[in-house]
Amino acid sequence: MKWIKSSIAKKLWFTITAAIIITILYSYFLSYFFYEKMYVNNVETSLIEEGQRLASDYEGGPLTEELKEKIEWYGSKSELEIFIVSNPRELSACLPFEIDYEALISGKEREELLKGNPVQKIGYEERFDRDIMAVVIPLLDQARLEGIIYLYLPLAKISEVTTDFAYLWLIAALLFLVIAIFFGTVLVKRLTKPLLEMKRAAEHVSNGDYSIQVLNHSTDEIGQLANAFNHMAASIQREDERRKEFLANISHELRTPISYVKGYSEALISGIVKEDCERYLQLIHREAGRMERLVGDLLDLSQLDSEEFRLEKMPISLSQVIEDSLQKFWPVLKEKNVKLHYMLDPDIIIYGDEGRFEQVIQNIMDNSIRYTEKGKITLTLAKVKEGCLIEIIDTGSGIPREDIPKIKQRFYRVNKARTRKDGGTGLGLAIVEKIVSLHGGKLLITSKLGEGTTVRITLPMLEI
Structure with a gap:
């Protein structure tokens, strides 16, 4: 069975073929059984009805x-073998061979006949040397059995009908098998084609070609897998x-x-x-x-991404942390002729890491100062509904509109020129977002090219 394990197409073929064969065999035996049972029941009912009509x-x-004479004439015209005797022991006189009455009708069957009930018999009858289906109809005069009508049909005739049914069923099964194989081939190819394409695409990706895409036109699970693969390849690229x-950037x-x-x-x-x-030493x-x-x-970034990293949280006055962080920027603000206005609510207390929040303020202020010439920076801290x-x-x-969704991605830089003037690493805002997220807050950046940028940080407050 190693060849089955080597390919999903072979597994599908094996599964489909096995399912078709099992379905055909099961359907055949089930339908043959019910057909024969229904046909035999129908013949048996017909024998009883015909016998009762004659009786x-x-x-x-x-x-x-x-x-x-009437019944014998009817028997000569019918496909059934029909006999009538006034004494059951005379039944042998109606047959073309010697027969023993006791072998045809037992004592128990005689009791049923005396009750007025017809007797059904099916199977091999030694005296007839054949398989038959027979019905014995009693002719009663009050409580006395005056005679019987014996009707039987050789089972060979019934077997001929069921054999014909089997041949017709076999032809239909072969036709069904051909159609199933045809559609199974189409189905297997349709199912395995995107998988083979994904296999080839994965080989391209493993060789460093991330531009490869899997063509997909379906919406099922395999189609979703193909879309996920394309998304993965695009993300890796x-x-x-x-x-x-x-x-x-780093090398530069x-x-x-x-x-x-x-x-x-x-x-x-x-x-x-x-x-x-001294000037050279300063440089x-x-x-x-x-x-x-x-x-x-x-x-x-490496520390913040580590699962072992833990913030050193404690209750801190956020306004004091911000004010302390701003002290180091006054010289460069004065040098660039940038005005700084800040309004801080001194009552705001948060549960956070003081050192990391100084880093947040520093990174944001670095960006604001770097891209502001002779302008103004306004910083406010206030209570809001969220904290x-x-x-x-x-x-x-x-910031250009198309760059805003990407600005918080690590390693991303708006200015690809990497000039000495604004040559940031592209890591500052990624660090800010990570720290804010670890404090249960949210970072939102909005901007208009040529007008300025607004950075909003929402944080939960410590309830006192």
């Missing part, structure tokens, strides 16, 4: 020659593109500061730069800070 001409008393873009972000650090340090060591050494320090921030973001709301609105360059 209805008997009016009592000794049997007349006229009645005998998008993730692979983001990975490649992320690696390009690391290579640039490393180049600065190496170049400035070599200039200082070789003595090429003898004046303004080296700044580039080292950029590398530190990038590595820190990567470590943060509390942190809202940060800037008047910066804004």
